[in-house]
Amino acid sequence: MSRLNNVILDQLFNHTSIRHFQNKALTADQVTTLVEAAQHASTSTFSQQYSIVSVTDPAVKQQLAEITGHHWLVNSGHYFVMVADQYRNLQIAQANNADPYILHTTDKFLASVFDVAVATQTILIAAESMGLGGTIMGSILNDSKRVIELLDLPELTFPLLGLAIGYPADKPEIKPRMPQPAMHFDGSYKLPADFNAQLADYNQTVSDYYGSRSSNGRDESFSHHIVAELGRGHDVRKELLQTIRDQGFLVN
Ligand SMILES: Cc1cc2nc3c(=O)[nH]c(=O)nc-3n(C[C@H](O)[C@H](O)[C@H](O)COP(=O)(O)O)c2cc1C
Structure with missing residues (x-):
């Protein structure tokens, strides 16, 4: 069996994360287009339970560079933080005198995680279609509490992923996937x-x-x-569960 091809598939099969960028900012139109691509992605129960924070303040970018250890994010054309978000729907629940309990559950936290993951990958694919590239960053989880403070995130939100997008300054070889x-x-x-x-x-x-x-x-x-990943030990990011709970998630 062999795989099929079309323009979109060609792009998907040629994906590589980009970590070196030309020092050139994305335009407002590019950013709006990328966010709109995310908005058109599938979203669990049509609840749109994620938000996107564009980080433009150089001082905040610098702090995120320190948290992630990815100093190259400072040179990206645009930096997004992808946030699990049930807070917005909490406002809707409260305005309608509805019981918001479910928004605090593991089920809804997972729904937010799925929404963020799907939206994040969609932005990356859209960016690649525009001649841009980027890297998804789970490393913002290295210090979630600090990211929450830096971005003023309210209860029922949680910063899951960073996403650096920009004009590629290199063309890495495609990483081979397993059979x-x-x-x-x-x-x-x-x-x-x-x-x-x-x-x-x-x-x-x-x-x-x-x-x-x-x-x-x-x-x-x-x-x-x-095996090297296993060697990262048992206490890596050990605050994570508590921080997620402190944000009001995972009550059952
Ligand atoms: C959820 C998620 C988190 C990731 N976090 C990071 C990260 O913190 N730092 C990084 O350099 N790459 C990160 N990546 C990118 C992966 O390292 C990359 O996708 C993988 O090595 C495969 O390489 P490729 O994207 O070039 O094919 C992440 C990818 C995903 C899906």
Whole structure:
């Protein structure tokens, strides 16, 4: 079997995260267009339970650079913070004397997470279609409390992802993904019988990719990468659950 092709698929198959930018700001029209693309994405129960904060103040960008460790975000053309948001719907509930309890539940927090994820990827795809590029940043979770303060986020909101967008200053090689039989199953979950052999091949592919790529090359297979991630330890971002609860989420 082979994959199909069209203009959109070509773009998707050529995606790479961009971390080096030309020092050139996006125009207001570009930003409006990207936000509109996000707004047209699917949204759980049509509740539109996310918000987007554009960070333009250089001092705030600098603080986010420190929190994430990604100092290159300062040179991006535009920086978005993607926020889980049930606060806006809380206002609607209160204005209608409706019980807002459900907005505090895990179910609704997850719905916000889904909305943010879908909207974030949609912005990235839209940006790439405009000749731009960018990187999604979970690393704003390194210090959620500080991000909440920096952006004045009210209860029932939570900053989930950063998104740096801009004019690419490099063209990284495409990162190879794992073979489909290891992640796409027919009918029920079943790793292939030759999973270890497939993984060995994939490890070689990833090692070759890291070994030969033009910047930041290193000796690392996929298995090495996963084990290194495990090595980040048990207490990484250990405040996270409490901070999410402090924002009014996850009451049950
Ligand atoms: C939810 C999420 C969080 C991410 N967080 C970061 C991040 O904090 N820093 C970063 O440099 N890249 C981050 N990335 C980008 C991934 O590292 C990147 O997508 C992955 O390595 C695959 O590379 P590619 O996007 O170039 O194909 C994130 C991606 C996702 C989907």
